[in-house]
Amino acid sequence: MYKTVIDPRVSETDGVGHINNTTIPVWFEAGRNEIFKLFTPDSSFENWRMIILNMNVDYxxxxxxxxxxxxxxxxxxxxxxxxxxxxxxxxxDQLCAKGTVTYVNYNVKEKKSELIPNHIRSVLEKHLAEDV
Incomplete structure (x- = not known):
């Protein structure tokens, strides 16, 4: 499991007094940074590999x-x-939001998906969830 701590900002608070629902997908994305680095170590958009296909959020x-x-x-x-x-x-320690997201390893220059390399797959396997 990857773990990311975020300090909510005043600007993310809405008129009802809680964090706005549009902020949650952004926070989920922040939790994926280590995975993004696996696929694009230099973090450049020119070499970006992770293309989102689907995202679901439960509040x-x-x-x-x-x-x-x-x-x-x-x-x-x-x-x-x-x-x-x-x-x-x-x-x-209270569950506030949960979700799933699907990404594809995509070669933007070639405009096609590519196999996940074995060295990345082995790192990802260390973070496999059970029963979720």
């Missing part, structure tokens, strides 16, 4: 400004050229 409980949140990211499935992640956001 479970409200999140508030003033207390950090933790994004937990697991690998749920590894295919030939794609992978699915399972993610959770927790505040005060």
């Amino acid at each position: 479970v409980s409200q999140i508030y400004f003033g207390t950090h949140v933790t994004v937990h990211t697991w690998v749920k499935k590894i295919g030939n050229s794609s992978l699915q992640l399972y993610e959770e956001i927790r505040q005060n």
Whole structure:
């Protein structure tokens, strides 16, 4: 599992007093940075490999400004050229949001998906989730 701590910002708080629902997908993406680095070590968009295919978010409980949140990211499935992640956001050890996202290893220059290399696959396998 990958773990990322985020401090909510005032600007992410909406008029109802909780973190706006549009912020959650951005926080989930922040939890994927280590996975992005596996596929694009130099983090350049010229060499970017991870193309999102699908994302689902379930909002479970409200999140508030003033207390950090933790994004937990697991690998749920590894295919030939794609992978699915399972993610959770927790505040005060309470589940607040959960979701899945699917990415494909994509060669932008060639305009085609490519197999996930074995050296990346072996790292991803260390973060496989059980029963999610």
